Structures are given as C-alpha cells and as structure tokens.
Amino acid sequence: MKRCEYIPAKTLSEALDVLSEAGDRAKLIAGGTGLMSAIMAGRAETPEIFVSLHRVRDLDYVTLASGSLRIGALASLRRVELDDQVRASFPALAEAIAHIGSLQVRNVGTVVGNLCGASSSADAAVALLSIGAKVRIISKQGEKDVDLADFFTGPARTVLGRGELVKEVVLPVASNRTAGAFQRVSPRSALDGLMVAASTATTVTLGAGGEIEDLRIALGSLAQTPIRAREAEKLLKGQKPTADTLEAAGQAATRESQPVEDIRGSAEYRKALARVLVKRTVEEAVRRAQSSARRESVA
Numbered sequence: 001m002k003r004c005e006y007i008p009a010k011t012l013s014e015a016l017d018v019l020s021e022a023g024d025r026a027k028l029i030a031g032g033t034g035l036m037s038a039i040m041a042g043r044a045e046t047p048e049i050f051v052s053l054h055r056v057r058d059l060d061y062v063t064l065a066s067g068s069l070r071i072g073a074l075a076s077l078r079r080v081e082l083d084d085q086v087r088a089s090f091p092a093l094a095e096a097i098a099h100i101g102s103l104q105v106r107n108v109g110t111v112v113g114n115l116c117g118a119s120s121s122a123d124a125a126v127a128l129l130s131i132g133a134k135v136r137i138i139s140k141q142g143e144k145d146v147d148l149a150d151f152f153t154g155p156a157r158t159v160l161g162r163g164e165l166v167k168e169v170v171l172p173v174a175s176n177r178t179a180g181a182f183q184r185v186s187p188r189s190a191l192d193g194l195m196v197a198a199s200t201a202t203t204v205t206l207g208a209g210g211e212i213e214d215l216r217i218a219l220g221s222l223a224q225t226p227i228r229a230r231e232a233e234k235l236l237k238g239q240k241p242t243a244d245t246l247e248a249a250g251q252a253a254t255r256e257s258q259p260v261e262d263i264r265g266s267a268e269y270r271k272a273l274a275r276v277l278v279k280r281t282v283e284e285a286v287r288r289a290q291s292s293a294r295r296e297s298v299a
C-alpha cells in the first residue's frame with residue numbers, strides 16, 4: 001500500500017502554502033467522500049500528500065450578502081439542502097442535493113467538493129450551472145471569479161491551477177419571477193453515486209406577459225462534464241411555454257447531448273431522457289415562477 005502524508009490545515013493560508021509548494025504531489029480534501037471513493041474505485045491516484053480543509057471552520061458558511069448567496073468551501077451538502085434561503089430561492093439546488101448518496105454522504109460531503117470533482121453526473125454542479133453560479137478561486141496571489149460554465153475542462157478536470165482552491169460558490173439571487181427545478185433518472189439506488197443515467201436543471205425568469213424572458217438549462221451525464229443546452233435555451237427565450245415550444249427545446253437538447261455509452265444506459269436512451277427531462281424541468285420551473293409571481297402580486 002502506498003504511504004502518504006495527511007496535513008490537516010488549520011488556516012486557509014496554511015492550505016494555500018502547502019498546495020503551492022507541493023503542486024501535483026498534493027490533493028485537497030473537504031469531506032473526502034468524492035476523492036476517497038474515486039481512489040478506491042481506481043479512478044484517481046493516491047497522492048503523496050492529502051491536505052484537509054476540515055479544520056478551517058471559517059469556510060463553513062451559507063450567507064446572503066449584496067444580492068448573492070455565498071456557499072463556503074466547507075459547507076456540507078446537508079447544510080445547504082436544509083438552508084431556508086436555498087429552499088426558497090434555489091429549489092433546484094435543494095432538490096439536486098436531496099438526490100445525492102445517503103444522509104451520511106450529505107453530512108460529510110460538500111457542495112464545493114461536488115463541483116471540484118468535475119464529474120458529468122455531479123448533481124449539485126448541474127443545478128448550480130442552471131442557476132448561473134460563479135466560483136471564487138483563491139491562491140497566494142489573490143482571488144478571482146470564474147463562471148461555472150467555464151470551470152469544467154473535462155472529466156475530473158477544472159481550470160484550477162497550481163496553488164489554487166475554490167473558496168466559495170456565489171449564486172445570484174434573482175427576482176420573484178425566477179424559479180428552478182431539477183430532475184434525474186438513475187437506474188440504480190441513491191448510493192450508487194455514479195449510476196446517474198441523465199439529469200437536468202432549469203432556471204427560468206418570466207416576463208410581465210408570461211413569456212420566458214431568460215433561462216438556463218443544464219444537463220448532467222449527457223456529455224463529458226455538466227453542460228448548458230444553449231440551443232434549447234435559444235429556442236425558448238422570448239417564447240410562451242407551449243407544447244410545441246417545449247417539444248422543440250427537448251429535441252434540441254437531444255441534439256446537443258453527447259453521452260457516453262456505458263452500464264448506466266445506451267447513448268440513445270440517454271438522449272431520449274434529455275428530451276423528456278428538459279421538457280419536465282422547464283414546465284416545473286415555469287409553474288413555480290408563475291406561482292411565486294402571483295404570491296408577489298397578492299402581497
């Protein structure tokens with residue numbers, strides 16, 4: 001068995017020092033649920049050094065400030081799933097997290113770890129892509145924001161460079177005419193994290209006349225990384241959600257999907273799921289946005 005060093009960093013600055021010095025020899029862990037299962041399954045190498053963030057408690061937060069919700073690198077999936085602001089403003093995220101593994105996995109695993117694992121089936125990542133989240137990256141040189149849509153570069157790969165880590169994910173809080181929904185189809189039980197056949201999250205903003213003013217559709221397990229279904233988005237933008245426009249968008253998402261063929265399902269089956277899930281999540285997001293707009297006009 002390969003020997004390795006375990007460094008529980010006490011501060012963010014200590015974690016950054018070790019990461020920048022050790023480069024590829026070190027691997028960061030937050031909850032460790034994603035990385036340890038990847039190592040055990042032979043999908044990742046055991047690093048020389050594990051740098052754990054779990055003692056850096058000031059990264060464990062979910063806060064609302066200046067029109068944005070900020071989720072710190074140590075906020076557990078369960079904490080975010082149960083957060084009142086998340087449930088009210090970002091139901092797609094709460095729904096996506098509720099699908100992840102078991103209660104034990106959600107108590108230990110983090111939202112930021114879900115993003116940084118860069119799996120095409122990462123449920124929280126798919127929801128956050130539809131929400132238009134940004135990732136705040138920190139290194140010894142300073143901080144920068146990257147759109148989540150530009151964060152993934154391939155399976156298990158991100159734009160993160162040597163000495164960089166994700167400090168937090170930032171979600172824009174939108175108007176009451178905005179709402180989202182998430183759905184996934186998995187042929188196996190919740191504990192088979194990598195057994196997702198396909199998932200979709202949609203966030204819509206309705207215009208005053210009930211048309212779709214803006215929307216983002218994200219697809220999971222339908223390409224090498226979570227992706228936006230931009231052609232489907234274009235077809236729906238400015239349109240009323242009718243059976244015809246929804247069908248056209250579902251078919252566009254099928255064309256945009258490039259799923260791999262594996263034990264989770266054939267490429268053909270997963271493309272068919274893209275069509276169905278896009279239609280369903282757009283419909284559900286629109287229904288939620290309509291009812292929250294109605295509540296606003298009554299209040």
Ligand SMILES: Cc1cc2nc3c(=O)[nH]c(=O)nc-3n(C[C@H](O)[C@H](O)[C@H](O)COP(=O)(O)OP(=O)(O)OC[C@H]3O[C@@H](n4cnc5c(N)ncnc54)[C@H](O)[C@@H]3O)c2cc1C
Nearest residue numbers: 030031032033034035101109110113114116122123166193
């Ligand atoms: C039984 C089981 C079932 C699961 N089911 C699901 C499922 O249904 N859906 C799903 O999406 N996932 C699932 N997972 C995967 C995993 O639990 C989640 O992705 C979880 O959110 C990972 O968070 P973590 O904190 O444990 O990440 P870690 O394992 O600590 O890290 C994951 C990766 O991200 C990197 N990383 C972590 N934090 C940072 C940071 N702040 N900055 C830079 N890089 C960082 C690590 O180096 C590593 O490469 C499952 C896992 C298990 C063991």
